Amino acid sequence: MNFKKIAALTLVGTMAMSMTAFAEADLSKLSGDVSCTGSSALQPLVQAAADKFAEVAPGVNITVDAGGSGQGLQNVSDGTSTVGNSDVFAEEKLDPDKAAELVDHQVCAIGMAVVVSQDVADGGVKSLTSDQLVSIFTGETTNWKDVGGPDEEITLVLRPEGSGTRATFEKYALGGAEEAGEAMENDNSAELQKALQDTNGSVGYLALSYILPDEAQDAMQGIATIAIDDVEPTLENIYNGTYNVWAFEHMYTKGEADEATQAFIDYITGDFSDDVESLGYAVSSKLTKTDGHTGETEAAEDATEAQ
Amino acid sequence: MYSKGKEKTWSFFVLLCGLLMIALPIAIGIFLAIKGNALFYQYHHSLGEFLFTTTWKLKDDLVGGGKGGAAVFIVGSLIVCGLALLIAVPFSLAAAIFMTEIAPKWGTKVLRPAVEIFVGIPSVVYGWIGMTVLVPFLQNLFHLKTGRSVLAGGIVLAVMIFPSITTVAADAIRAVPVQARMAAYGLGATRWQVTHQIVMPAAQTSVLTGVILGLARAFGEALAVAMVIGKTPAFPKSIFGQTATMTTVIASRMAELMEGSEAKAGLWTIAFVLYLISLFFILLIHIIAAKGAKKNK
Numbered sequence: 001m002n003f004k005k006i007a008a009l010t011l012v013g014t015m016a017m018s019m020t021a022f023a024e025a026d027l028s029k030l031s032g033d034v035s036c037t038g039s040s041a042l043q044p045l046v047q048a049a050a051d052k053f054a055e056v057a058p059g060v061n062i063t064v065d066a067g068g069s070g071q072g073l074q075n076v077s078d079g080t081s082t083v084g085n086s087d088v089f090a091e092e093k094l095d096p097d098k099a100a101e102l103v104d105h106q107v108c109a110i111g112m113a114v115v116v117s118q119d120v121a122d123g124g125v126k127s128l129t130s131d132q133l134v135s136i137f138t139g140e141t142t143n144w145k146d147v148g149g150p151d152e153e154i155t156l157v158l159r160p161e162g163s164g165t166r167a168t169f170e171k172y173a174l175g176g177a178e179e180a181g182e183a184m185e186n187d188n189s190a191e192l193q194k195a196l197q198d199t200n201g202s203v204g205y206l207a208l209s210y211i212l213p214d215e216a217q218d219a220m221q222g223i224a225t226i227a228i229d230d231v232e233p234t235l236e237n238i239y240n241g242t243y244n245v246w247a248f249e250h251m252y253t254k255g256e257a258d259e260a261t262q263a264f265i266d267y268i269t270g271d272f273s274d275d276v277e278s279l280g281y282a283v284s285s286k287l288t289k290t291d292g293h294t295g296e297t298e299a300a301e302d303a304t305e306a307q
Numbered sequence: 308m309y310s311k312g313k314e315k316t317w318s319f320f321v322l323l324c325g326l327l328m329i330a331l332p333i334a335i336g337i338f339l340a341i342k343g344n345a346l347f348y349q350y351h352h353s354l355g356e357f358l359f360t361t362t363w364k365l366k367d368d369l370v371g372g373g374k375g376g377a378a379v380f381i382v383g384s385l386i387v388c389g390l391a392l393l394i395a396v397p398f399s400l401a402a403a404i405f406m407t408e409i410a411p412k413w414g415t416k417v418l419r420p421a422v423e424i425f426v427g428i429p430s431v432v433y434g435w436i437g438m439t440v441l442v443p444f445l446q447n448l449f450h451l452k453t454g455r456s457v458l459a460g461g462i463v464l465a466v467m468i469f470p471s472i473t474t475v476a477a478d479a480i481r482a483v484p485v486q487a488r489m490a491a492y493g494l495g496a497t498r499w500q501v502t503h504q505i506v507m508p509a510a511q512t513s514v515l516t517g518v519i520l521g522l523a524r525a526f527g528e529a530l531a532v533a534m535v536i537g538k539t540p541a542f543p544k545s546i547f548g549q550t551a552t553m554t555t556v557i558a559s560r561m562a563e564l565m566e567g568s569e570a571k572a573g574l575w576t577i578a579f580v581l582y583l584i585s586l587f588f589i590l591l592i593h594i595i596a597a598k599g600a601k602k603n604k
Binding site: 186 | 366369443453559564566568
């Protein structure tokens with residue numbers, strides 16, 4: 001009996017090992033075209049992952065474009081692209097029946113920080129309360145001295161309507177309040193960074209992917225991040241739940257993903273997760289508090305709260 | 308070797324090209340008209356709201372319900388282009404007169420190629436230089452919170468349209484018949500009197516055409532203006548304030564909006580308005596040229 005058991009276990013072990021060997025061999029034999037379009041906030045991550053994925057799966061051809069979360073969702077819904085990168089849940093941009101066809105893969109999370117120009121930070125503004133943030137960004141407060149800073153006019157430096165970064169910031173940092181119209185608008189986060197550097201007394205928001213990585217440090221000269229309610233915008237604070245201004249990054253597929261696409265998505269959440277943090281994104285598996293970010297409808301959230 | 312077939316083929320080919328030249332702008336116009344109407348028919352905004360109100364907050368979804376007031380952008384375009392003309396026209400006329408009346412030899416050899424090089428520089432280069440040199444310069448000179456302003460936009464545009472106006476004005480002045488000048492000199496006029504009272508009035512129509520061409524180019528410029536104007540969807544408080552124009556709002560927002568959404572429909576409407584304005588400028592040039600021709604008869 002013992003011998004049979006040992007033999008059986010050895011055979012199972014060999015089979016398991018050979019199956020993983022087959023799986024890795026499969027990756028290099030995998031072929032297909034995966035086109036990703038959508039969020040410009042997620043684009044750097046997907047592009048970096050695609051470049052590395054090409055080394056282990058050279059047969060898979062991945063293209064990554066931007067165009068905005070809304071456009072990405074539309075593209076995957078009508079079949080123009082395989083994957084739709086989005087900063088927001090599909091239900092927020094598409095009709096419910098179209099959104100129901102899509103399968104959500106939450107590959108990581110992206111945090112956002114409030115950023116001010118150096119003269120404001122030097123003038124004494126190190127942290128702002130949520131209420132102060134709302135009144136600044138809705139245009140109520142117009143001078144930094146009202147929030148403990150220097151006597152300087154506040155200049156808002158924002159992204160235009162349609163930006164996923166702006167949508168996330170409005171939802172989680174401003175509690176849904178609408179940003180003031182009288183603000184300098186910038187096409188992309190890199191331009192926003194430059195505008196913050198050039199303009200005195202300015203305040204804006206940036207995704208952490210533009211703040212944390214080593215490559216971003218040059219662009220961060222002359223500007224500084226601000227804590228919200230005394231909580232600094234770091235990955236640790238996002239993980240432990242004290243910093244709430246972040247959103248899941250979604251890669252949507254129409255129906256279940258095909259083999260090549262699923263392998264790519266698994267790669268991002270698996271082998272690539274070390275690089276995810278160095279690029280300034282948060283690894284989803286490390287998040288401890290996700291209420292308010294999971295996209296349940298408001299009615300469902302109220303119902304769970306009432307219990 | 309003469310061949311009737313070849314003759315026919317080539318003339319047919321040329322005819323085709325000509326028809327294409329006519330069909331293309333008409334097709335563009337129809338396309339813009341269809342896309343531009345979505346804001347009014349699909350999303351139920353009114354023309355009055357579009358032209359006269361100042362809040363531009365359209366939604367990036369297929370449901371709509373936002374506010375679409377483009378007055379800020381229309382006025383912004385007018386202010387910046389008006390300022391550019393104000394700055395460029397005196398310089399252009401002076402340069403044109405210098406090139407033709409005062410230093411004609413030096414004018415053709417040196418100034419004319421210099422002006423023509425100006426025309427060839429891509430607008431993004433003007434915008435880049437404006438952003439990295441002009442904007443900080445203005446910020447330091449006038450102690451502003453930011454150098455991005457209507458003034459910066461006006462200066463950049465003025466530099467861009469200056470060569471167009473100068474070239475047309477110089478050609479117009481050169482076209483004034485030498486007999487008219489000789490007659491005036493014979494009567495004892497000074498050079499300035501000849502230029503001011505004989506040449507300029509004679510060249511008036513063509514110079515005006517050049518000015519309108521410059522204005523049309525200024526109106527259509529998106530990238531260079533977008534880089535230095537601050538893209539703020541509000542009326543500027545002064546010449547040092549920030550604003551946005553019709554072209555900058557399209558250039559900056561087109562990329563991230565959903566196809567078919569209310570916000571994108573609004574941008575198509577602005578694009579259609581720009582198309583109509585360019586048509587208007589061309590029409591104006593034809594009217595002025597026709598009037599000028601009648602006067603000269």
